[in-house]
Amino acid sequence: MHLSITRPSTPDQALALLRGARSELGTYIADLVVTDDHLTTAFAARKRRPEWVWTAHRDGRTVGRVAAWGAPANDHPWIVDLFELGAEPDRVETMTELLRQAVADLRAGGLEQVELNLHPPAGWRDDPPPALTDLLAAAKAAGFEILVTRRRFRWTPDAGVPSAGDRLRFEPVSGPDDPALADAYRRTFEGSLDAHTQRSLRTRDAAELAAEELADMMHYAGPVDGWRVAYDADGALAGLVTGDPGTKVFTGYVGVVPEQRGHGYARELLAWMTRWQAEQGAQKVVGETDDANVPMANAFEAVGFVQESARIDLVSG
Ligand SMILES: CC(C)(COP(=O)(O)OP(=O)(O)OC[C@H]1O[C@@H](n2cnc3c(N)ncnc32)[C@H](O)[C@@H]1OP(=O)(O)O)[C@@H](O)C(=O)NCCC(=O)NCCS
Numbered sequence: 001m002h003l004s005i006t007r008p009s010t011p012d013q014a015l016a017l018l019r020g021a022r023s024e025l026g027t028y029i030a031d032l033v034v035t036d037d038h039l040t041t042a043f044a045a046r047k048r049r050p051e052w053v054w055t056a057h058r059d060g061r062t063v064g065r066v067a068a069w070g071a072p073a074n075d076h077p078w079i080v081d082l083f084e085l086g087a088e089p090d091r092v093e094t095m096t097e098l099l100r101q102a103v104a105d106l107r108a109g110g111l112e113q114v115e116l117n118l119h120p121p122a123g124w125r126d127d128p129p130p131a132l133t134d135l136l137a138a139a140k141a142a143g144f145e146i147l148v149t150r151r152r153f154r155w156t157p158d159a160g161v162p163s164a165g166d167r168l169r170f171e172p173v174s175g176p177d178d179p180a181l182a183d184a185y186r187r188t189f190e191g192s193l194d195a196h197t198q199r200s201l202r203t204r205d206a207a208e209l210a211a212e213e214l215a216d217m218m219h220y221a222g223p224v225d226g227w228r229v230a231y232d233a234d235g236a237l238a239g240l241v242t243g244d245p246g247t248k249v250f251t252g253y254v255g256v257v258p259e260q261r262g263h264g265y266a267r268e269l270l271a272w273m274t275r276w277q278a279e280q281g282a283q284k285v286v287g288e289t290d291d292a293n294v295p296m297a298n299a300f301e302a303v304g305f306v307q308e309s310a311r312i313d314l315v316s317g
Pocket of ligand 1: 188189191192193194253254255256257260261262263264265266267288289290293295296298299
């Protein structure tokens with residue numbers, strides 16, 4: 001099909017190659033990652049890098065683009081999250097080639113498993129956008145399979161500022177390596193309904209995984225000013241919650257230790273964080289959870305979050 005694939009070598013080249021990319025998934029997040037603003041800031045912050053960009057060309061035209069995203073301090077990207085299928089009749093095959101090349105290059109660089117995150121609208125199962133069908137077909141042809149499907153929730157001030165109740169006592173933490181935080185986080189892994197956690201625990205030691213994930217969490221839900229470990233009225237550990245201050249912010253993690261589940265503490269932890277974020281000026285708080293994690297989805301809804309979109313995570317075999 002006379003296709004050539006380019007992997008740029010400087011941020012300026014990468015920006016030039018990605019400029020004007022179009023997402024067809026029709027959701028806030030899918031549209032955001034192709035904007036000039038987002039791309040310029042992300043390349044400057046090393047959350048995007050030239051070697052994490054692949055563009056397909058034919059007869060002087062750009063016919064497909066893919067890019068990954070990660071933390072400034074990490075060698076490897078977390079996810080591939082920018083996809084442009086283009087308009088050529090063989091766009092599924094072009095996307096397959098781009099994804100195969102991305103996997104080959106990232107593996108050659110030492111990344112074991114590549115993850116794709118697609119952000120379709122909430123109703124994608126009943127009414128999939130054509131681009132989603134094409135992206136899923138390309139991903140499968142390139143050797144990816146679905147790990148998990150997720151829901152993305154959004155709180156805005158018009159939902160009202162929630163109250164956390166008075167059953168829990170919230171203690172600040174000193175940093176991502178605070179021993180009380182790390183211990184609480186590790187303990188919430190047990191019986192977790194979260195697919196990424198379950199998969200990581202098959203090959204990883206829980207304490208190590210907890211330390212690594214808390215360090216990573218600093219990049220999307222840090223600093224730790226609002227992170228809290230929570231205790232019940234008897235002083236027993238109940239769980240933890242993380243999130244960042246600002247105008248557009250994230251619920252980082254909500255976790256309840258196994259022996260304290262079923263008391264509605266997830267709602268209280270999330271309510272505490274959302275109230276704190278509202279007090280810090282949040283105009284939008286975003287949180288995500290797996291479709292299978294019904295208790296967490298219920299907690300989001302109880303606190304006034306509404307579903308904004310969905311997420312489909314695929315991993316290379
Ligand atoms: C998701 C989580 C925070 C829910 O906490 P919680 O405070 O127990 O939630 P609720 O009290 O609202 O529980 C509602 C129901 O779900 C059940 N439930 C909660 N967590 C469960 C789990 N991991 N597995 C099976 N059932 C669970 C409760 O027993 C309760 O059932 P009941 O109504 O019959 O008593 C908790 O399970 C947890 O920490 N999981 C691991 C971490 C995680 O997945 N965090 C969210 C990441 S986005």
